[in-house]
Amino acid sequence: MKTLKIVSKFLLVKVPILLIFNSGLISCTGDDSDYLYEEARGLVVNASPNSGDLYFYSDDNQINTDGAGYNHIYGYYRFSTGDRSMSVRDQQNVLLDSKTVHLNRNEYFSVFAVNTFDHLELMVYKDLLEYPGVGNSSVRMINLTSDLQPVNLYLNSTLIAENLAFKQAGSFIRIADGYYDLKITDSADGEILYQESDVPFYSNRIYTIYSKGYKNPPAGSNDSLSINRIRNY
Secondary structure, eight states: OOBOSOOGGGOOSOOOOOEETTTTEEOSOSOGGGSOOOSEEEEEEEOOTTOOSBEEEETTEESOSSOBOTTOEEEEEEEOSEEEEEEEEOTTOOEEEEEEEEEOTTOEEEEEEESOGGGOEEEEEEOOOBOOOTTEEEEEEEEOOTTOOSEEEEETTEEEEEEEOTTOBOOOEEEESEEEEEEEEETTTOOEEEEEEEEEEOTTEEEEEEEESBSSOOTTOOOBSEEEEEEOO
């Protein structure tokens, strides 16, 4: 299966202009054909429902110039290969969490700020971006709902991801492009926890679906369980 070489041009997320040479981190603006793909590529996501704006860093260099609000996505950016220290800070520049990750040449990855603000942590997932073929899409699910028990994801009657606990990611699965009825169920008893009809999956595209919000929202919050969808390609 052919691995994709140019992804940043097709990612439908907000990409601020950023140019930091000393960290090896460069924005994905400009013409990608001028580069030799010696770096890794990564995006950052705020999936913490009560966090406020967050700022992500690679080593000591700020990635997103605007505060990343809940469900805001930035990337793909270029990162130097090797060990990188990823971190996240709040609006008062307080360090919330950090994680060292090893990045390989031509590798794609996603960094998520997850959990509630009081227990915020960074999670890093590798993005396997392989060409799904004409007439097909590729999709995976990540369970990022902190009070959600292990769940299954169905598209129509097809099981896409099974028994995903909080912070677990399923594999990328190839499906025929089209419109699907999406359903998240409790893995233990099959209870339908969330459903959405006529969700489009277009040909030659790659998606990440992650659960967001709370199964049981705390007092003062209306952020009940739902999904967000990232188009990786």
